Every structure is written in structure tokens, then in C-alpha cells.
Amino acid sequence: MSTPHIEAPAGAIADTVLLPGDPLRARHIAQTLLEKAEPINAVRNMLGYTGYFRGRRLSVMGTGMGIPSCAIYATELARFYGVKRMLRVGTCGGIGPEVVLGDILLAQGASTDSRFNRLHFADQDFAATASFALLRGVVETGERLGVALRVGGVFSTDCFYPGDPAFHQRLQSHGILGVEMESAGLYGLAAREGVQALSVLTVSDHLQRDQHLSAAERERGLGRMLRLVLESLVAG
Ligand code: HPA
Numbered sequence: 138m139s140t141p142h143i144e145a146p147a148g149a150i151a152d153t154v155l156l157p158g159d160p161l162r163a164r165h166i167a168q169t170l171l172e173k174a175e176p177i178n179a180v181r182n183m184l185g186y187t188g189y190f191r192g193r194r195l196s197v198m199g200t201g202m203g204i205p206s207c208a209i210y211a212t213e214l215a216r217f218y219g220v221k222r223m224l225r226v227g228t229c230g231g232i233g234p235e236v237v238l239g240d241i242l243l244a245q246g247a248s249t250d251s252r253f254n255r256l257h258f259a260d261q262d263f264a265a266t267a268s269f270a271l272l273r274g275v276v277e278t279g280e281r282l283g284v285a286l287r288v289g290g291v292f293s294t295d296c297f298y299p300g301d302p303a304f305h306q307r308l309q310s311h312g313i314l315g316v317e318m319e320s321a322g323l324y325g326l327a328a329r330e331g332v333q334a335l336s337v338l339t340v341s342d343h344l345q346r347d348q349h350l351s352a353a354e355r356e357r358g359l360g361r362m363l364r365l366v367l368e369s370l371v372a373g
Contacts, residue, residue: 140213141213142180142183142213143198143210143217150185150187150214152220153194153196153224153370154197154220154224155224155366156197156200160183160198160199162199162359166186170363171197172188173189178198183201186198198210204295204318204322205322207323208322215326215332220332222370223333225335225336226337226363227336229317229340230341230343233312236314237340237343238348239354240287241279241284241365242314242338243275243286243287244337245272245289246267246324247265247293248311248321249321249322250293250296257325258325265322268334271333275365277372278369287314291314291338292313293316293322320336338362
């Protein structure tokens with residue numbers, strides 16, 4: 138069995154998949170955090186692996202950037218490989234005075250400028266929300282391990298380079314904590330496919346303060362976030 142974008146045979150992908158945007162990040166996660174990791178995909182270099190974290194079988198696969206790319210992989214995982222839980226593990230740009238570099242955000246809901254969900258929802262607004270079960274699992278794990286988290290809204294944009302930077306003020310006044318490019322689409326397709334999804338995001342830059350993490354800080358931040366997500370999956 139294979140799909141247009143995934144060459145894994147039937148049964149090779151676990152029911153829970155971590156989804157970083159960067160396929161090299163997927164390889165890094167597999168090599169450093171999973172045991173007995175085996176490759177499952179290299180079509181278009183969108184690397185994927187299946188392995189174990191403390192006995193729990195998990196997969197990790199890149200999605201590329203933006204809703205269209207992410208949605209291709211996430212839809213095929215859910216529809217053809219029986220994946221039930223998808224956790225995006227990525228970065229976002231921070232919004233607002235209280236958000237600082239390195240913060241871990243749990244995207245409870247995702248607003249968007251994308252038409253992706255409208256294309257499936259009779260051109261109406263779809264409230265793109267995280268799986269409560271996954272969200273609660275990560276929140277409880279964060280509390281248990283003493284890892285501070287922010288839970289709230291993010292904005293999934295199709296434009297990494299925005300036409301109007303003043304729009305960030307509008308996002309702030311609506312309580313948005315971060316900007317990224319995938320979660321609204323991921324949450325919409327997860328609802329349609331009947332599976333659970335959650336985005337966990339490290340704040341890698343601040344969009345109103347012209348700040349960004351160094352490569353080493355980014356690495357440390359992502360490692361901390363990934364360990365939190367993995368701990369939540371073995372706890373639940
Ligand atoms: N915009 C969109 N996506 C992002 C950003 C950003 O500033 N930072 C990390 N992912």
C-alpha cells in the first residue's frame with residue numbers, strides 16, 4: 138500500500154504521529170528521542186520514521202510548511218494509514234507583551250487567513266479547535282513536570298511575509314499568542330477525518346519585538362517541548 142505522497146506499507150505507521158514541519162527535524166527526533174526507529178517515508182524527501190518511546194509505538198514525519206502541504210500528509214495519514222492522533226510540533230512567532238522567546242504554546246484554537254476550511258464548510262467560518270483530550274494530556278504533564286505552558290489562540294497564516302505588519306496589533310487585541318502556518322488546517326481536517334489533533338509550538342521569534350532565538354536556544358527549546366509531548370503520550 139502507498140498513497141501519492143507516502144510510500145509506507147500498511148501497518149508501518151503508528152496510530153500516533155508527531156508532525157514537525159521540517160523533515161530533517163523528523164529525522165533528528167527519530168534518531169535522538171525514539172528507540173528502534175525505522176524509516177517509513179522518503180517520497181519528496183518528506184522523511185518519516187516509526188519507533189518507540191518508552192515502549193509506546195510512535196511515528197514522526199515532516200509536513201512541509203503551510204496548510205496545503207501539511208494537509209496533504211495529515212489527510213493521507215488519517216484516511217489511509219488509520220492514524221488517530223496527530224501532534225504538530227513546531228515553532229511560531231510570538232504576539233503580545235506577555236509572550237517571550239522560548240515559551241511553549243498549546244494552540245487551543247486557530248484563526249486563519251486561509252480558505253482551506255471554508256472550502257469544506259460551505260464557505261462558513263469553522264472554529265478550528267484542538268483535541269481536548271490531547272490538550273488536557275499535555276497540560277497535565279506540564280503541571281506534573283513543572284514545565285510552564287501558555288494555552289490559547291494562534292493565527293495560521295498563508296503569508297510568512299505579511300503585507301501589513303500592523304495586523305499584528307489586531308491579532309494581539311484578539312488575544313492571539315502566536316503566528317504559524319498550519320494549525321487551522323490541521324484542526325479542520327482532523328475534525329472531518331474524525332481524529333485528534335493538537336499543535337504544540339515553541340516561540341522562536343517575536344513578531345512585534347524583532348527578536349529571535351539563536352540556533353542553540355532553538356534546539357534546546359524544541360528539545361524541551363518534544364520531551365514534554367512524548368511524556369504526555371506515555372502518561373495517557
Ligand atoms: N510567521 C509564520 N510562521 C512562523 C513564524 C512567523 O513569524 N515563526 C515561526 N513560524
